[in-house]
Amino acid sequence: ARVSEEILQAEQLSKSFAGVRAVDHMTFAAPTGRVTGLIGPNGAGKSTLVNLITRQYHADSGKTLLSGRDLSTVSAENVARAGISRSFQNLRLFQGLTVYENVLVSALAAGHRGAQAAAVALRELRAFDLGDLAATRADALSYGARKRLEIARAIAQEPVILLLDEPAAGMNPAETDDLADRLMQIRDERGIGILLIDHDLHFVNRLSGWTVVMHRGTLIAEGAPEEVRADPAVIEAYIGR
Ligand code: ADP
Ligand code: MG
Numbered sequence: 630a631r632v633s634e635e636i637l638q639a640e641q642l643s644k645s646f647a648g649v650r651a652v653d654h655m656t657f658a659a660p661t662g663r664v665t666g667l668i669g670p671n672g673a674g675k676s677t678l679v680n681l682i683t684r685q686y687h688a689d690s691g692k693t694l695l696s697g698r699d700l701s702t703v704s705a706e707n708v709a710r711a712g713i714s715r716s717f718q719n720l721r722l723f724q725g726l727t728v729y730e731n732v733l734v735s736a737l738a739a740g741h742r743g744a745q746a747a748a749v750a751l752r753e754l755r756a757f758d759l760g761d762l763a764a765t766r767a768d769a770l771s772y773g774a775r776k777r778l779e780i781a782r783a784i785a786q787e788p789v790i791l792l793l794d795e796p797a798a799g800m801n802p803a804e805t806d807d808l809a810d811r812l813m814q815i816r817d818e819r820g821i822g823i824l825l826i827d828h829d830l831h832f833v834n835r836l837s838g839w840t841v842v843m844h845r846g847t848l849i850a851e852g853a854p855e856e857v858r859a860d861p862a863v864i865e866a867y868i869g870r
Contacts, residue, residue: 635661635696637713637790637822642681642691643846651677653846654691661789661822664812666833666854668826669843670867675826678843679792683708683715695789709738712789716779716796724768728759728778731767735785749785757781757811773804777811784815790822791815797832809835830858842866 637659644652652674659665667675680686682693684705693700695712703711723731729750736749754760757777776796783791797805809832816823827833834854842850842857844866850857857863
């Protein structure tokens, strides 16, 4: 890896809930300019890991670094400013605001002002095929459009790393394919890193050349998609649960 490359690193992250080790000494890295797939059976700890990275939860031990900067003292409110954005599994949009206003809020949060903020917002609306819906209130959108707006908002914050926790959940195959195309374009044009969690391995593998596999809170395999798919530990994790 190039030294100048920006990178998200988790080192020995652990988090327990009332005796349940949700994340257990998890170590992995996700570089910019690429999509890193994060897979694992239900309950593996994937969402908890995301919540630790974004500081929604505080780790019992271990740390997260972004390009070498320890994020241990950064608050959840300041994580986006530090360069990490996410979409939520449960949608958290400003329901009473328009599609445009929702994305504009993120552009303002990224430090843009005036016409420049408007231009960033419009760029993301176009990237996610929301231009025609700019004046529509968020609460009037279809499910698929709401999911796209969520991701557009996260990207308008101009992150170094974007965390997507099951962005295609609830989408039909055509919507999922369309989302994959849009994320590929983001990957290729923006140079940001994407950590992509999804159950749909076909979807993840279309975007990602590197897969990280979690089971019982910890890393059990990582590598090219075809490698991890053939890994006995991975097959056992999916079958033996
Ligand atoms: P995944 O996203 O891979 O399906 P999660 O991170 O949601 O897995 O959950 C990992 C484990 O931690 C599960 O056993 C889950 O029940 C538990 N867990 C997650 N969040 C909480 C919480 N807030 N309180 C208690 N247990 C939790
Ligand atoms: Mg989850």
